[in-house]
Amino acid sequence: MKIKHIALLISTALATSLSTYAAQEEDNNDETEIIEVRGVLSSLKEAQEIKKLSNNILDALVAEDIGKFPDANVAEALQRIPGVSVSRVHGEGQKVTVRGLTGDYNVTTLNGRKIASETVGRDFNYDLIASELIGGVQINKTQQAKLSEGGIGAIINIDTLKPLNIGSLVAGSLEGYYNERSEETSPQASFLISESFNDDTFGILFSMNHTESKTRFDSHSAQWGWGQWNMKDLLPNDGYTDETVRFPNWPNITVSTDDRKRTGGTFALQWRPSANLDINFDALYTKYEILSTGHMISLALFEGTNLDNIQEVTVGEDGLGNSITIGEPGNMDSPAIAELLEDQHPRESDTFQIGLNVNYIYDQFNFNFDVAYSEAEDASAEESWIVVRTAIDTLSMNWDNGEQVPDITFGDTVLDENTDYGAWYARLQGDKVKDKTGRFVFDGEYEPTDGIITQVLFGTGYNMQDKGKTFWSQKNASAFTSDDMSIINAPESEQFEINGNTMWGPLPASALSPSSFSNFMGNSGANLPSAWAGINVNGLFDYYRSLDNEAFEEYLVPRPSLEGGNTYGVKEETIHAYAEIIIEDEIVNMPYMLDLGVRYIKTDVSSWGYSQSPSNIAFDSEGKITDSHKQVGYVSFNGSYDKILPSANFKLSLTDKLVLRLALSQAMSRPPLTNLSPVTSISQDETTLQNFMYENDPGLEPYYADQFDTSIEWYYSDSGNLNFATFYKELHGFIIYEPTQQNIAGKSFEVTSPFNDDDNSSRIRGYELNWLQTFDDFLPASLAGFGVSANYTYNNSTSGQYDGDNNELPFKGLSEHQYNIVAFYENNGLMINLAYNYRSEYSLGTVWSPLMPSWGEAAIETLEVDEWGALDLSASYAMNDNVTLTFDANNILDPDFVQYIDGDKSFVDYISSWGSSYRAGVRIKF
Structure with missing residues (x-):
């Protein structure tokens, strides 16, 4: 039966039942309060009870104790949940x-x-919130009318602590964090104080957390894809x-x-x-605040290299280059080109939320205002990509060495x-x-x-989200390269030649810094340089200013950019209303619960941006487009849509230990914000005089999904259960x-714009298996305290999207297999928790690789991430009721984290290694 028909039936049932009604939304459901839980087993049992x-x-996660979540990072803690996988940035779950x-x-x-997010899209960076600040997390995998709309995947709720549930408490922790690659130790500390007054009718809670870490990770990349050469x-x-x-280009x-x-x-105040x-x-x-700095050697195998300098090339049976040698030892007349790069990714994130909630019970009613x-x-804005160049007499690269590097x-x-x-490229944006x-x-x-x-x-209720993005960029990042020396007003004495290229330089010592690194990628078996110079960016920019300060200010200083459609904002205002009834009765002496609901939402969308306009298009007598179309102006859009989202959840207690669940619903997720900006871009191929236009559609509708879930849950003991869900x-x-041909300003244009594809569908389907078992009933008392928590997820999904050869593309970000195994021991104050997390390979979408020597043609290929597994250890020892020693x-x-092309694991596009990290410290509680 189609969901829209079910919506009518559910609505009818509700209409006959709602003579009087009341509700409490998911965020204030007292049944999910998670407070005094201590120890691994207690937290697992509490999560299962929820x-x-x-x-x-x-599914739920519960803090093992006040200020002690299963992992230091909330994202990495969530990966313990069936069906949840984590994407890492520089080794940290995000x-x-x-x-x-x-x-x-x-x-x-x-x-x-809903908490605001500093990301460009709708996703949330879970590394923002320290795990010490939260008490629990619930991952709602099926819909209810009272749940917020927008989550086809899940509604993930994070709980902070309430003072009257904590009572009188002072707790804190002090730890040292050590990363084996950086070989540096950093402080980490947390503090919580909670107090209740007036016979426990009023409470105050305050908590703080501060962490510092200095880490290092190593990587090798093909960079700009694998070019194909004759x-x-x-x-x-x-x-x-x-x-x-085929060789990597850089x-x-x-x-x-x-x-x-x-x-x-x-900070929390509670009055009861x-x-x-x-x-x-x-x-x-x-x-x-994060400052991520990459110190790189990049090898321009072909760009800037005289092809006559290539001495040897060997090719594997797969068509990939096995080796290449450029230049002759000691002969700087036929060199190869090498670059030093300084790659910086700063992050300056600030997030806050304040809220007031009033809950009042009157007779049989419970009213809630929030x-x-x-x-x-x-506010970071300035990601940098700073490049300087030099020549090396000989470069030899060998991919046929039995290593992935x-x-x-x-x-x-x-x-x-x-x-x-010599000076080269300096991108700041x-x-x-x-x-x-x-x-x-x-x-x-x-x-x-x-x-x-x-x-x-x-x-x-009423919900609002208003997100704006301002793109900062330069006028010309290549101003100090050899492309056009005339734009820099500096004497020729500041120029020199490298491999026939005139460049600004040689750079002064102040623009460089010595560097040395050991244990690259955990002592990779590849033969690699052990040291190379770094770039002192401030010193380099001082040199550029000394050459021509006005040119530096004009070309290299970033400013807000109104071109290219990269500065825009989207505001969504939503009014919602829902109704939900819960029916409880018995079927042949088996208790059941039926939760029927309908949620109605109406969303008004307003967006703004800076765009080119078709009304400015003009052509000269030769059919060439004039520069008038490049004019950019402020544009805005207003639109709206409404949706009815039905849901049904059924729970049947087959026995007092065996529970069967069925869930049927329709869910929605709103389109990416990048597609909602009112942007138009116009261009022309100067060779063929073919005209092109790209335009966004701020009126795009949300995605929607018809969903059916089942679960059977066997709670066979106080500390043992087995769950199976589909x-x-x-x-x-x-x-x-999809491009269409349109007549604009009297000429034919190929116009490409996004639209909602209702003719095709994607299917997410699979199952989850979850098991918790302690062994106290099977082991002698001297061995009591051992247990295991494990889960497995299988996902067999189809994207419904195809490449140019009509091959179905994999679903982006989806692993077919995923499992977690946690073995723990907890007894006599000692707790040891060993956790292994695995996910199979998954797709990142497609990658563009040029077909050389022309950049005009390219191969569009899939990019996959190899399987990955992580092992973590957490241990603690309670010296008494107040002091606990910790180690993680x-x-x-x-x-190794490996990305490869077109399903061929020998076709490596990127590989990195992060090293292990350790934390040790003490937690105190009074």
Whole structure:
């Protein structure tokens, strides 16, 4: 039966039942309060109890103790949940995928309220919130009418702590963090104080957390894809005809260092003057500063290299280059080109949320009022890509060495700070993002005294999200290269030649810094340079200013850019209303619960941006487009849509230990913000005079999914259970792009724009298996305390999207297999927790690789990530009721993170290694 028909039936059932009704939205559901839990087993049992009592299918995480979440990072803690996988940035978990659906398909709430995000899209960076600040997380995998809309994948709610549930408590921790690659130790500390007054009717809670870490990770990248060359172009005298070979265009090795500082805190006031009234005010603030710097050697195999200097090329049977040698030892008349790069990715994130909640019980009614406001900002903007160039007498690279990283050797040249380098490329650009969210919600719940309808819920409210992005960029990042020396007003004495190229330089010593690195990628078996110079960016820019300060200010200083459609904002205002009834009765002496609901939403969209306009298009007498179309002006858009989202959750207690669940619903996720900016871009191929136009559609509809879930849960003992769940989602309305021919300004244009594809669908389908078992009943008392928690997820999904050869593309970000195994021991104050997390390979979409020597043609190929598994250890020893010693080891196995092309694992596009990290310290509680 189609979901829209089910919506009619559910609506009819509700209409006959809602003479009086009330509700309580998910963020204030007291059944999910998670407070005094101590120890691994207690937290697992509490999480399972939350799952057992819930009306919908969900999973939960609970803090093992106040200020002690299962992992130091919330994202990495979430990966312990069945169906949840984590995306890492520089080795740290940041974003989550639920049942194959990435962050744009999930909604993250804090205490039930959507929290603002400093990302460009709709996803949320979970590394923002320190795990010490939260008490628990619920991952709602099936819909209820009272749940916020927008999460086809899941609604993920993060709970902070309430003072009257904590009582009188002072707790804190002090730890040292050590990364084996950086070989540096950094401080990490947290503090919490909670107190209640007036016979426990009023409470105050304050918590803070500060972490610092200095880490290092190493990588090798093909960079700009694998170009395809004709052998006759590389070795014209060796008799080749049509044979081809593929080489990376700019292969590089990089040592990256991260300097991270995160400071956050929560504040809560709670007043409960009677059993009927509960008033809560809560606030959260977090600031995360990261400076990630990559120190890179990049090898321009062909760009800037005279092809006559190529000495030798060998090709594997797969058509990939096995080796290449450029230049002759000691002969600087036929050199290869090498580059030093300084790659910086700063992050300056500030996020806060404040909220007020009033809950009042009157007779059989429970009324709930909630208002909240949140802001998030990333003010970093300036990602840098700074390049200087030099020549090396000989470059030899060998991919046929039995390693995934090639051998890289030079002749007599040493890339240290004493080598002559010339100015090249200096890109400074990035986004400043500011997001604002707010809400005003009224909910209620009515509990009849008799009959099979045990609860009637309703609610209405207003939600707003306003996100703006400003793109900062330069006028000309290549101003100080050899492209056009005349734009720099400096004497010729400041110029020199490298391989026939005139460049500004040699660079002064102040523009360079000595560097040395050991243990590259955990002592990779490849033959690689052990040291190379770094770039002192401030010193380099001082040199550029000394050449021509006015040119530096004009061309290299970033400013807000109104071109290219990269500066825009989208505001969405949503009014919602929902109704939900809960029916409880028995079927042949088996208790059941039926939760039927309908949620209605109406969203008004307003967007703004800076765009070219078709009205400015003009052509000259030769049919060439004039520059008038490049004029950019402010544009805006207003639109709206509404949706009805039905849901049904059924729970049947086959026995007092065996529970069967069925869930049927329709869910939606809003389209990417990048597609909602009102932007038009116009261009012309100067050779063919073919005209092109790209235009966004701010009126795009949300994606929607028909969903069917099942679960059978066997709670066979107080500390043992086995759960099996299946899920099926059929997604419609994906955004696709198809060009059409249109007549504009009297000429034919190929116009490409996004639209919702309702003719094709994607299918997410699979199952989850979850098991918790302790062994106290099987072991002697002397061995009591051992247990295991394990889960496995299988996902067999189809994207419904195809490449140019009509081959179905894999679903982006989805691993077919995923499992977690946690073995723990807890007894006599000693706790040991060993966790292994695995996910199979998954797709990152497509990558563009040029077909050389022309950049005009390219191969569009798939990009996959290899399977990955992590082993983590957590241990603690309670010396007494107040003092606990702690130790954590993360990424113990240190596996390589590998991306490869077109399903061929020997076709490596990127590989990195992060090293292991350790934390040790003490937790105190009074």
